[in-house]
Amino acid sequence: MLRQSRHVQEYGPTAIIWAAATMVVVPFFWLMGDLLWNGWNHLSLSFLFSAPQNAGREGGIGPILMSTLLVVGVCMGVAVPIGLGTALFLSEYTRQDHALGRLIRASLDVLAGVPSIVFGLFGNALFCQALGLGFSILSGGLTLACMVLPILIRTVEESFRAISRDQRLSAAALGLSTPTTIRTILLPAAIPGLLVGGILGLGRAIAETAALIFTSGYVDRMPESLMDSGRTLAVHIYDLAMNVAGGNPNAYATALVLVGLLLIINLSSSWITTRWTSFNQLPA
Amino acid sequence: MDLIQPTPRITSDSDERAGFRAWLPYPSTEPCCEPVAHIRAENLSIAYQGRQALRNVNLEINRGCITALVGPSGCGKTSFLMTLNRLTDLIPGCQVSGTLHINELNVLAQTTNLLNLRRTVGMIFQKPTVFPFSIRKNLELPLREHGTHDRTVLAATIEHVLQQVGLWQEVKDRLDRPAQGLSGGQQQRLCLARALVLSPDVLMLDEPCSALDPLSSGIIEDLIVSLQGHYTVIIVTHNLAQARRIADHVAFFWSYEGVGKLVEQGSAQQIFESPKEELTAAYISGIRG
Ligand SMILES: Nc1ncnc2c1ncn2[C@@H]1O[C@H](COP(=O)(O)OP(=O)(O)OP(=O)(O)O)[C@@H](O)[C@H]1O
């Protein structure tokens, strides 16, 4: 009796923790299994490179892959420099209690919680209409940049702040100017954080539909410039699944490609991060 | 300790020598420890967020001497050092008042060129703070920042300072490996070399041995002694035996209800053998603190 209750006391919590962990893993494998089961047969090199036909029921996703890469490229190309600059401004040029800094941080926290559909409407009003960019890859990329900036800035700012006070003080004590300190000491030390922030942003951007429907649009032709409308993978899946009868098989195959891309991005980022940190801790 | 060789001193001011001196870590002056004030603080007070940490310090530090700052934790020794190279500017809410001169330079003036000030006043911290890149780049960075780009000059200076801190034999084959791979004592010597590379006039060391084992600590101590006469050295230490061994002058600080004050200053011999203040006598005999 006593032994039994000891038994429960010891193994009860362990069992609950294991159950919780399993409940997280099971849906992941279920989802991957479902995607593989339904999508694998349709996947081929020609699927990746040919144009969609018959509203996407047949053919491939070549132009859609291209549009996705362009939209995400525009997004990261704009978001990374602006994010880095803002993070530097917040961590190096303003004190933690500075009014402007506080205002920027508060707005970022609000922005991070805004639903993507709102970004879509905002991007449509600002980029497509007010700035006259129309439904285009450029509008879509810029809208996504607005959306990923909050996460990017906060992660990068944290990694700047994590650099020890001693390093900053000894840089200053050697008479290094602020720009030199940033270039040689802060930026390299912040690269893992920048990567993590960038990957989080990239993941969010590549999987986005709502913000893009109103900005980069639906057109599934091969884009000829950034001013063309272009359909991304996530929008393609949405359209096939919701609007095209008999579109499911290709929707599955496209989803498989999308999830595959996400996996590659995540794995390579953790690989780069460990490589980076292990280089810096290499014995001399 | 045969690695620590005194460097030939340059006394002539011919053009050729002056060019040579540009990368020589020792200042051109004759080694000396003379009663010539190099640093003069008058009524120097430091406050953090309005709370005074150090009040009305009047202290003269002589050229070429080793001056030890001693006193219990929190009496403002580090704060004092950080005003000498204006690192206090980096600390939010830190205010410094009074006057402070290094030679003729008014350190606390708005117009003081901070980068030049910090080139002439080097500082070593308690924990070794090597930067996360190669040994060579750690030493090149300050030199490049202050206008030396010639590769042969860079290489010669680096070899020279590493010889000076007795690290050359140990690292000459791995100058391009990350500096964090060095041992704690080696890292601290690298930090010393990195400060010497700029040929400062004043060298401040804030408890440079407290994070090190006795052997590395002894090496650093010998190094500091070898600097005597060439640099004006200010060292903060909690190790009174060490202060007694190496210092020419000693300044004793004490914290009165959280406010640090300079209690007594004098030659090391006077402070340790016939202190004027009872507090000093008590502290050095280990009764308090
Ligand atoms: N950045 C800071 N902000 C607020 N107060 C500070 C700061 N740095 C130091 N102080 C305060 O100033 C006083 C003096 O500190 P300081 O570090 O100069 O002492 P110290 O003599 O170097 O002590 P230790 O021997 O422990 O290094 C302390 O009371 C400390 O709390």
Ligand SMILES: [Mg+2]
């Ligand atoms: Mg201190």
